[in-house]
Every structure is written in C-alpha cells, then in structure tokens.
Amino acid sequence: MSKFPKDFLWGGAVAANQCEGAYNEDGKGLSIQDIIPHGIKGPISEEPTSDNMKLVGIDFYHRYKEDIKLLAGMGFKVFRTSIAWSRIFPKGDEKEPNEKGLQFYDDLFDECRKYGMEPLVTISHYETPLHLAKEYDGWRSRKLIGFYENYVRTIFTRYKDKVKYWLTFNEINSVLHAPLMSGGIYTPKEELTINDLLQAAHHELVASALATKIGHEINPEFKIGCMVIAMPIYPLTPNPDDVIKMMESDHENLLFTDVHVRGKYPNYVKRILSKMGGEIKMEPGDEEILKNTVDFISFSYYMSICESAKPAAKGEGNLLGGVANPHLESSDWGWQIDPKGLRYVLNTMYDRYQKPLFIVENGLGAVDQLITDENGNKTVDDTYRINYLKKHIEQIAEAIEDGVELMGYTTWGCIDLVSASTAELKKRYGFIYVDRNDDGSGSLERYKKKSYDWYKKVIESNGEDL
C-alpha cells in the first residue's frame, strides 16, 4: 500500500521567464529578467542583450504543445508554471490587459487540461515588469499593491474555470536577499537597509493577502497558497550561542509564513526592526487585509544550511547562502544535498501551522551529457538525478508517515530551462533534455533522459516504486 494519499499531485514545475522565451512577442513588455543576463550576481544591462539566455529560453512559448504532451507522458497530475506579468500588463501600471498575452495562457491551460493535468500557477515568479522596477523601485512602492491587485483580478476572472491552484509570490522570503530579482527593486542592494526590505516585504504581504481575498470572492473553490524558500537552519555546534543565532535567522524566514498563515505579524518582528531603529509603515486597513490567510503553504526545498555565532565560511546556495555543513555533500554548484532536511522541514512546518503543505520545487542542477544509446536514440544517463530524487521522495514518505498533510510534489525544472541564480542552461534539472547551450547554439530539440521513465514509474506506482 502506498504511503502517499491516492489523490497526491505528482508533477513538475517551471517559471515563465526561465522557459518561455519570446520576450518581446505578442505585445509582451520587458521584465526585470530581460536585463539580468548573468543571474543575481552579474551586472545588469540597460537593454536586453543577446547573451541573455532567457530571451529565447527553451522556446516554450512556441513549443508548449509538444512539451505538455511529453510531460503528460510521465503521467503528470499537475504542472506548475507562472504567468509572465508583463505579457498581461506590458508595463505593469496599465488599466487594460494585453489580450494576446491572456490568450496564450488560455491555450496553455487548455492544453494541460486536455491531458488531465491541473495547472498550478505562480502569479509573480521573479518577473516584475521592468517599468515597475525602474519607475517605482518595485515593491518598495506601495503603489505596486494596486497594480498587482488589477493584475490578479484580471487573471483570476479570466482563468476561474481553468485554474484552481494559485501561488501569490514565488519564494517571497527571498526579497530580503535578492531585492531586484525577487522584489523588482532597482536600487542596488548595498544601498538598502533591512527596514527598506521589510517595508517592501510588507507591501508584498498585503498584496498576497488581498489576492487571497479577491480569489476566494471570484471562485470560492480556489486553493491559494503562499510560497517560500524552505531552508532548514541547523546550529553549527551545540553551543547555545549558535542555537540562538539559528533562531534569529529562522525568524527572518518564518515571519513570511507566520503572516500568511496566522494573519498577523509575530512579535519577534518588532525586535528585528528595533535593532535597526525602524518600523513598518502600515496604512489603515492593512491589519484587516492580512487576516485573509492562505489555504495551504508551498515551498521550494533544495538544501539546508548551518548558522554559527562566530563568523564562519559562508557556502554557496540558492538565494540565501549560509554556513556549510561538514556532514553533507554538495552539488556541482555547491548546494548541499540533505534529503533528511526535507523530512525535518515538512515536520516542523506542519507542527507549527497544521495547514496542508505542497512541495513545489526540489531537484538537482547538474551538467548532463547527451549520448546515443544502443537503439540509436539520443538520451542522458542521469542516474545521479534519479538517486537525488529517490532519496528525497523516501524522506517525503517518512514525513507522511509522521502525519504531515502533503498535497503534492512538483520537481523543479521538469524540462531543462535557464537557471535563475546564474542564468545558465548548463545547469540542468529536467527529465527532458533541451538541446540548447549557453553560447546560444543548439537545435532546441527535446530528448527524454533516463530519469523520464523512472519518474513515470514513480507516478504510476504512487511513490511506491522508486
């Protein structure tokens, strides 16, 4: 008997800006991604430049039918993608939407439904319209709440019969660490205080709660979730100073789920702000809006980190970084691999909130080698990816046995796409190989990797046959 619930949502995830390409087609405006050619650490460009892999992505905009069919071939029950805000509102602050943009997602969601796949849609996934970044400094401006409200009302109304599952902001807690990518904040990070960042976060939290309210009014059947980076933090040693340091770091992440789930700020936020001598500016009505809490909590999980009271060597990793754990191995990009951390995070989150959880990102970014097999088919022997996913799914099963209520699991980058942090295609996550390289070469043909049949079997057996 499978440990997974019988209606468990198995599938995969992508984001518009990392796969669609067609960055200026059919009325789409520029997004912040179009001027970040080399990821979060690279310089920004004034205009889109040809070395920016996201401008073409994997050409999903034109090939989505072929891709959805391939994903359906694995038996996907759910497909997570995002709507590119600048396809719907090219500048972000218009009143009227771009019909061609809306039509694209109508067609995409219809295609998913044709195969019985539920779309799971991220409303804002690191792709704030560029105009909102340059003109308003992104989410630092309260005006963004109104623009976002107009955007969500438009898409909720349009897709109310096609999409049931929604996520308001991708990895909302990353705004404290990657203000441009996450919050469309054009001011360089070095010039921002923690107070500025928490104020921007407040605007997003109000917008997120407002979206939940509006969504439930438009269709009471909607399931609307928040989305955070879940990164368990371990104390580097049993020294109580390390434990306290861990607790303080945890608070900076937990505040986002606390507000989304409990509908109000936790008390510890006052202390974070008072250390900096600041406060969050609230408008009348904000507290009331925040009471619109989410239906479920979703998160990405790639790694855990350690905290130390002593300045210790920081590791590489996702958007948050952290102190390396001497007990864990790392991926080629220095992300520490910790399957048991996933069981831990599922338990701690469920213990804290008793809300359904959804793992909407998990996977291994690796360099894949395209080979020709004995039947003459091009493929990739990605046994390392299978091992990674297998170990994580085993821990998910453990967490379910622990009593955690889990809605589903979507692996990240189920088809190869452009990475967010480094903007490379070399860092591949997919079950499907896309022939495109970082120098822009490649036929864009799709090939099934070894992990394709493996994941199909996992889904067919509802997580039993790993």
Ligand code: BG6
């Ligand atoms: C998450 C993001 O941070 O991690 C995705 O939500 C991203 O957009 C994923 O792609 C993996 O990160 P990277 O940098 O390897 O693409």
